Amino acid sequence: MTQYMLTVHDDTESVGKIPPEQMQQMFEDVEKFNTKLRETGAWVFAGGLMPAETATVVDGTGTAPVFSDGPYLETKEHIGGFWVVEAADLDAALELAAEGSKACQGKVEVRPFQAEPPADA
Amino acid sequence: MIDPLAGEVERVFREEYGRLIASLVRRFGDIDIAQDAAGEALVAALEKWPGSGVPPNPGGWLTMTAGNRAIDRIRREQKRDEKHQAAAMMYDPTPHDSLGAFESAGDERLRLIFTCCHPALAPEARIALTLRLLGGLTVAEIASAFLVQETTMAQRITRAKAKIKAARIPYRIPEPEDLPGRVDTVLAVLLLVFNEGYLSSADGEPIRAELTGEAIRLARILHELMPQNMEVTGLLALLLLTESRREARVRNGELVPLGDQDRAGWDRDLIVEGQALVRQCLAANRPGRYQILAAINAVHTDARSAADTDWAQVAALYDQLTAIDPSPIVALNRAVAVAELDGPDVALAIVDRLPLESYHAWHATRAELLRRLGRTGEAMEAYDAALAATGNAAERAYLSRRRGELVIR
Numbered sequence: 001m002t003q004y005m006l007t008v009h010d011d012t013e014s015v016g017k018i019p020p021e022q023m024q025q026m027f028e029d030v031e032k033f034n035t036k037l038r039e040t041g042a043w044v045f046a047g048g049l050m051p052a053e054t055a056t057v058v059d060g061t062g063t064a065p066v067f068s069d070g071p072y073l074e075t076k077e078h079i080g081g082f083w084v085v086e087a088a089d090l091d092a093a094l095e096l097a098a099e100g101s102k103a104c105q106g107k108v109e110v111r112p113f114q115a116e117p118p119a120d121a
Numbered sequence: 122m123i124d125p126l127a128g129e130v131e132r133v134f135r136e137e138y139g140r141l142i143a144s145l146v147r148r149f150g151d152i153d154i155a156q157d158a159a160g161e162a163l164v165a166a167l168e169k170w171p172g173s174g175v176p177p178n179p180g181g182w183l184t185m186t187a188g189n190r191a192i193d194r195i196r197r198e199q200k201r202d203e204k205h206q207a208a209a210m211m212y213d214p215t216p217h218d219s220l221g222a223f224e225s226a227g228d229e230r231l232r233l234i235f236t237c238c239h240p241a242l243a244p245e246a247r248i249a250l251t252l253r254l255l256g257g258l259t260v261a262e263i264a265s266a267f268l269v270q271e272t273t274m275a276q277r278i279t280r281a282k283a284k285i286k287a288a289r290i291p292y293r294i295p296e297p298e299d300l301p302g303r304v305d306t307v308l309a310v311l312l313l314v315f316n317e318g319y320l321s322s323a324d325g326e327p328i329r330a331e332l333t334g335e336a337i338r339l340a341r342i343l344h345e346l347m348p349q350n351m352e353v354t355g356l357l358a359l360l361l362l363t364e365s366r367r368e369a370r371v372r373n374g375e376l377v378p379l380g381d382q383d384r385a386g387w388d389r390d391l392i393v394e395g396q397a398l399v400r401q402c403l404a405a406n407r408p409g410r411y412q413i414l415a416a417i418n419a420v421h422t423d424a425r426s427a428a429d430t431d432w433a434q435v436a437a438l439y440d441q442l443t444a445i446d447p448s449p450i451v452a453l454n455r456a457v458a459v460a461e462l463d464g465p466d467v468a469l470a471i472v473d474r475l476p477l478e479s480y481h482a483w484h485a486t487r488a489e490l491l492r493r494l495g496r497t498g499e500a501m502e503a504y505d506a507a508l509a510a511t512g513n514a515a516e517r518a519y520l521s522r523r524r525g526e527l528v529i530r
Contacts, residue, residue: 090288090291
């Protein structure tokens with residue numbers, strides 16, 4: 001089994017303009033999908049994020065850490081939420097991503113996690 | 122002096138390459154291990170065969186030798202990093218002793234083609250991987266077929282292989298419910314493999330029968346699995362009917378255009394088989410791109426002589442195809458039928474509007490139309506442009522002769 005991260009990218013400009021009834025539907029569909037993930041054992045973790053303007057960038061590479069107002073990437077599309085799922089292979093992960101995409105009404109990017117290093121390494 | 126057997130070894134190796142890689146990937150779960158082991162088996166064959174002669178079952182010899190080399194390597198690496206090695210294996214969910222529908226056809230190459238043609242890979246990577254792993258073409262040959270730098274192509278292939286491994290693109294036939302969608306990408310790749318064999322873009326052999334044969338073989342297995350998928354039927358028919366003209370198509374190293382071919386030299390068995398498949402498609406009445414292309418070829422193989430060709434039927438089929446695929450290449454082929462029906466001037470007006478200036482067939486078609494219209498100077502320039510745009514030796518020979526026939530007064 002491999003773990004995959006399924007990320008949902010929101011358009012920050014349009015996300016606030018979604019009518020409440022559509023938002024409600026989205027919540028219900030995502031909850032249904034999450035329940036399915038838990039019941040089938042694919043669930044590892046999932047979460048929705050606060051808007052990108054709440055982000056803070058931290059640079060700890062210098063002598064003293066530098067904090068600045070985020071987000072880090074200058075783009076209109078930011079990660080709005082994600083799932084981490086366990087799947088047998090990419091085909092299985094893509095199938096889950098298609099369901100997740102439908103539920104949250106947005107495009108989903110699928111990326112495999114690195115294999116865990118050997119425990120005795 | 123080059124040992125003539127070295128050439129024979131290379132030929133056998135290329136012929137066996139796809140089968141060899143597919144069975145090694147199945148066995149060892151890793152494309153790189155499979156390719157390295159195949160390469161080592163080639164080196165061993167080049168050392169051994171010139172002395173002992175080509176073994177009676179060269180494919181078996183190569184598979185065994187490569188298998189042994191792969192085991193040696195895996196043992197070495199397992200000592201170094203046992204668990205990591207196991208984690209990097211390709212995902213292959215079916216037990217090796219169970220016989221699926223395809224395994225009963227005795228073929229592991231089809232699993233490999235579904236991996237190579239996975240929709241998660243970039244389209245240009247799919248065809249490159251298929252040609253490299255199943256067709257046994259070198260990276261240089263594929264690069265020249267795509268008109269890109271060899272280093273660019275090598276990176277493209279390396280990147281695709283890394284993605285297969287990291288993202289766990291599976292090595293298996295897709296589930297029945299996913300099959301129709303996944304088959305479309307495979308069909309597109311098979312046609313491109315066939316075309317590369319039928320009009321090789323490299324400057325070696327003008328026709329690469331092992332590539333056309335490979336594409337047909339894979340199409341046959343696909344058809345066996347999905348007899349109800351009419352596009353699969355259509356593609357197989359298209360390949361068979363095109364292949365039937367292969368012997369007549371290049372004579373004395375020169376390309377012979379359809380109208381000038383010795384039709385008695387066409388392969389009747391392939392024509393009969395191909396036309397029967399086209400009739401199945403017509404009866405099913407669910408037309409698609411490959412079925413229409415097959416039907417166009419059936420019109421040509423039906424005609425006893427070039428003059429008997431039912432050009433109205435050909436043009437009507439191209440109209441149908443245009444409705445599905447309004448691409449300039451379809452329009453160019455349709456224009457050839459228009460030239461026969463309405464004259465070269467009408468056809469040239471269509472051809473001149475098409476944005477295909479880097480495509481050799483566009484220049485060649487223009488050259489022939491201009492020649493028929495008596496516009497000799499322009500025809501010569503078009504022949505020159507066609508010659509500059511193709512690396513195929515037989516096509517170059519044909520174009521050079523046609524150009525040489527022209528008289529400037």
